[in-house]
Amino acid sequence: MAALDQPPPIVCVIVREEAGDRVQLRGRVMSPEAGQGTYSLHIFKTGPVGSSNIQMGGPFTLAANVETFVGLANFNVDRSASYTTDFTVTVNDRTYRCALPDGDSK
Numbered sequence: 211m212a213a214l215d216q217p218p219p220i221v222c223v224i225v226r227e228e229a230g231d232r233v234q235l236r237g238r239v240m241s242p243e244a245g246q247g248t249y250s251l252h253i254f255k256t257g258p259v260g261s262s263n264i265q266m267g268g269p270f271t272l273a274a275n276v277e278t279f280v281g282l283a284n285f286n287v288d289r290s291a292s293y294t295t296d297f298t299v300t301v302n303d304r305t306y307r308c309a310l311p312d313g314d315s316k
Contacts, residue, residue, distance in 0.1 A: 219243075222299050222308035224251075225279070233287050237280040237297050237308065241272045247301035251281040257291030272301070 222239045237251050250267040264283045272278050280299075285291070297308040 219304070220299060220301055220306045222297065222306055224295050224297050224308060228287060231287050233285050234282060235285075235293065235295070236282045237299070239270065239272060239278045239280060239299055239308075240275065241301065242275060243272075244274045245272045245301050246270070247272065247299050249280045249297070249299045251283075252296040253283050254294040255285055255288075255291050256294075257288045259286075259288060270299075 220239065220241050222237060225234075225236055225238045227234045235253055237249055239247075239249070246269065248267065248269050251265070253262070253264045255262040262285065266281045266283075268280075270278055270280045281297075295309075299306050299308060
């Protein structure tokens with residue numbers, strides 16, 4: 211199989227979900243192969259009512275082709291707030307920088 215036909219080794223994004231008056235941010239990691247790794251998630255929220263600075267990280271285990279969620283941060287919904295994120299995962303001695311999905315603010 212040509213290298214261009216192979217799936218990326220690790221796919222990772224920050225998932226944003228709103229539920230009522232809360233917004234949740236968490237990391238999602240997928241891999242075509244099972245494995246283990248570590249993650250680091252840093253979220254900085256700024257808005258008119260104040261700011262929050264959250265850092266978390268730790269180990270995780272991946273099953274092949276299954277979404278794995280890591281970390282979780284909850285905030286009050288604030289439409290005028292902005293979020294700066296830094297989400298990285300390390301698997302098999304390779305580090306991947308992850309992002310918010312297209313269309314979300316960073």
